[in-house]
Structure formats: structure tokens, C-alpha cells
Amino acid sequence: xxxxxxxxxxxxxxxxxxxxxxxxxxxxxxxxxxxxxxxxxxxxxxxxxxxxxxxxxxxxxxxxxxxxxxxxxxxxxxxxxxxxxxxxxxxxxxxxxxxxxxxxxxxxxxxx
Amino acid sequence: xxxxxxxxxxxxxxxxxxxxxxxxxxxxxxxxxxxxxxxxxxxxxxxxxxxxxxxxxxxxxxxxxxxxxxxxxxxxxxxxxxxxxxxxxxxxxxxxxxxxxxxxxxxxxxxxxx
Numbered sequence: 001x002x003x004x005x006x007x008x009x010x011x012x013x014x015x016x017x018x019x020x021x022x023x024x025x026x027x028x029x030x031x032x033x034x035x036x037x038x039x040x041x042x043x044x045x046x047x048x049x050x051x052x053x054x055x056x057x058x059x060x061x062x063x064x065x066x067x068x069x070x071x072x073x074x075x076x077x078x079x080x081x082x083x084x085x086x087x088x089x090x091x092x093x094x095x096x097x098x099x100x101x102x103x104x105x106x107x108x109x110x111x112x
Numbered sequence: 113x114x115x116x117x118x119x120x121x122x123x124x125x126x127x128x129x130x131x132x133x134x135x136x137x138x139x140x141x142x143x144x145x146x147x148x149x150x151x152x153x154x155x156x157x158x159x160x161x162x163x164x165x166x167x168x169x170x171x172x173x174x175x176x177x178x179x180x181x182x183x184x185x186x187x188x189x190x191x192x193x194x195x196x197x198x199x200x201x202x203x204x205x206x207x208x209x210x211x212x213x214x215x216x217x218x219x220x221x222x223x224x225x226x
Contacts, residue, residue: 034213036223042201042218043156058213089157092214100146101214103155 002027004104006091010062011109013033015083021076021107032074033101036060049074058082078109085111114139116204118217126225131189133220135176135202138183145178145185146203150219156201159187194224 004025015018023032031050035043035058045058047066055066059095065077074091094101115138125131137145144163148156160169165180174189185202200215 043131043216045215048213070128092155100148100158100161103157105153105155 002102004091004093004102006104006107008081008107009105011107013078013081013083013109013111014112017081017111019109020080021077021078021089021091023074023076023093023104024072025074025091025102026072027073027093027095027102029095029102030071030095031094031101032068033094034058034064034066034076035090035092037088037090037106040085040088046076046089048093081109083111085109087110114141114204114213116202116215116217118202118220120220121218122221122223124223125192128191128194129169129224131174131187131192131196131222133187133200133202133215135185135187136183137146137202137204139204142203145176146214147174147176147187148201148203148216150199150201152198159200167218178181192222192224194226197222197224217221224225 007022031046034046037043044060046060048056048063049068052071067075088106090106091104092101113114117136121180146161147159149159150156160171162169162178168177176187199219201219
């Protein structure tokens with residue numbers, strides 16, 4: 001069976017630091033997503049990509065960069081971590097309009 | 113624009129009680145609608161989906177009807193169990209014209225007491 005792997009599971013950074021989160025999927029899905037999850041605010045879309053080398057901004061793209069150099073991988077960079085920031089970043093992948101995207105287990109970010 | 117509204121932030125029930133979680137949506141298209149469930153420490157996982165308006169989806173005793181007339185997709189379960197405690201998300205899309213986006217509601221935390 002397929003799997004979505006997010007690394008690292010936990011990430012502790014310093015204020016102002018550039019931090020990179022990685023996501024790999026072996027479903028051969030075309031579309032991949034990055035969401036940010038804050039307590040009480042649900043999931044907010046940061047970036048998504050419909051194919052290799054494609055990038056589409058979500059509602060929360062400011063302060064982030066993304067990269068889709070291969071179909072199987074999608075990375076997210078926090079360009080300058082904010083002090084006291086704490087959130088879970090979720091990667092998902094999917095294919096065709098009717099299939100439900102699948103999620104990884106998340107990367108938990110804390111900024112000191 | 114496209115949006116999903118879940119008014120209930122938290123629902124607390126006792127085992128075997130009836131569950132109703134409200135969800136309404138706004139869109140100009142004909143999206144697929146989903147309910148996802150998220151357990152602590154895990155990513156969201158699909159609970160059920162409905163691709164066609166006025167159809168019903170069901171899974172593990174949960175059901176939801178895609179009502180285009182009232183633009184609603186409420187989640188129901190006749191008798192909840194403690195193991196149903198989780199966060200439930202109503203989700204819109206993706207569909208043609210939406211750019212493959214998934215739009216999540218803010219989630220409803222269900223706590224079931226034994």
C-alpha cells in the first residue's frame with residue numbers, strides 16, 4: 001500500500017530561522033497540498049501543486065515558499081520563523097476530482 | 113467565493129446519544145463534499161464522501177446528505193461511542209474550476225463520555 005511520509009515529525013526552530021519541511025508520497029498522485037493547522041482554526045491551505053514543477057498559492061502563502069521538483073515530493077519552507085509560533089503542518093496528496101486526498105501525520109513546529 | 117461553515121466548535125455527548133453536526137457550504141460549482149475525521153496525533157482521514165447532489169453517503173454508522181437546495185451537508189449518527197471522540201471536518205471540493213483546492217470547515221470537536 002501507499003504512504004505519505006512527512007519529515008521531520010517534530011521541528012524546533014529559532015526566531016528568524018529558515019525551516020524546511022518535506023513530504024513524500026508513493027501513490028503516484030498528481031496533486032499535493034500543504035496545510036497549516038492551528039488550534040481552533042481548522043486547516044488553512046498554504047500551497048498546492050497539480051503536477052511536477054507547478055505551484056499554486058493558497059490563502060496563507062505569505063511567509064512560505066514551496067517546491068515540487070519531483071512528482072513524488074513536495075517541500076515547504078518557512079522563510080522566517082516567528083517567535084512563539086506553534087502549529088502542525090499537514091501534507092496531502094490526491095488524484096482526480098472525486099478521490100479524497102490522503103494526509104500525512106504532520107510536522108509539529110515550535111519556534112523559540 | 114467558496115466556503116464551508118461549521119458553527120459548532122465542540123459537541124459533548126454520552127454514549128448511545130444521537131449526533132448531529134451542522135455544515136453548510138457556499139459555491140458556484142458542483143463539488144464533491146467530504147467529511148474527514150482526525151484523531152489526536154494523526155492526520156485527517158476520510159470518513160465519507162458524496163459526489164452527486166441530493167445523494168447520501170454513509171460509513172461506520174455516520175451519514176450525510178448532500179442537499180443542494182439548502183446547501184447543507186450535515187453529519188449524523190444514531191448512537192455514538194466513546195471511540196468516536198475526535199475532530200470532524202466538513203470539506204468542499206476539489207472540483208473542476210476550483211484549481212483542485214480542498215476547503216475545510218473549522219472543525220467540530222466531538223467528546224463522547226462513557
